[in-house]
Amino acid sequence: MRRFSIWILLALLAAGTRAQGELEATTLPFIGGDPERGRLVFASCRSCHYTDPRLGHGNGPNLHRIFGKIAGKQPGFDYYSVQLQAAEFVWTPQLLYAWLENPMQATPGTTMMSNGVPDPGQRADLVAYLQQVSMLEFAP
Ligand code: HEC
Known part of the structure; x- marks a missing residue:
């Protein structure tokens, strides 16, 4: 099972690289979660991410308009x-979904202690929640 998810992640990483530059954050397809419930799940991220x-x-980089951005390149974040x-x-939503299953396993050495x-x-x-909230100009 562990191995299996690593292969999915690698495939998604490759797909993400290929799609680079072609993605429109606003038109990305979605996985089908409920943003209202997601708001509560995001509570565990809020201590580090605005x-x-x-x-x-x-403690983590700002997540405004994170979908469509190249990972690890936000100016002003030094960690x-x-x-x-x-x-x-x-x-992409799919890639974030895959990564968040176990970030420390997917990217050993990550500075994200989660x-x-x-x-x-x-x-x-x-x-689903992050897709909505990351597009807003102001915190809800
Ligand atoms: C303890 C603080 C902390 C928590 C909790 C945390 N993060 Fe992070 N996050 C970070 C740090 C630090 C990084 C940079 C990771 C790296 O460079 O390896 C990061 C990176 C990220 C990135 C990549 C940003 C980029 O610019 O590429 C995303 C997306 C993200 N986190 C989402 C989340 C989500 C969603 C949660 C909740 C499930 C979460 N994080 C929980 C600290 C945290």
């Missing part, structure tokens, strides 16, 4: 791991 662009970076600094893939969201349903909800 989605409101005016608040800048926290990216070597892996994310070198990353060439674009964040166990992610192992539950698939909760993870889909979280991604």
Whole structure:
């Protein structure tokens, strides 16, 4: 099972790299979670991540308009791991969904000290929420 998810992630990483530059964050397809439930799941991320662009970076990089951005490249965030600094893939909902199953396993050496969201349903909800909230100019 572990091996299996690593292969899915690698495939998604490759797909993300290929899609680079072609993605429109607003038209990305979605995985089918419930954003209202996702708001609660995102509580575990809020201690480190803002989605409101005016608040800048926290312990983690700002997540405003994160979908469609190349990973690990946000100006002003100084704590990216070597892996994310070198990353060439674009964040898509699918890729974030895969990564958050176990970030520390998917990217050993990541500076994100989080166990992610192992539950698939909760993870889909979280991604749905982040898709909405990351596009807002102000915190809801
Ligand atoms: C303890 C603080 C912390 C928590 C909790 C946390 N993160 Fe992070 N996050 C980080 C750090 C630090 C990085 C940079 C990771 C790296 O460079 O390896 C990061 C990176 C990211 C990125 C990539 C950003 C980019 O610019 O490429 C995303 C997306 C992300 N986190 C989402 C989440 C979500 C969703 C959650 C909740 C499930 C979460 N994070 C929980 C600290 C945190």
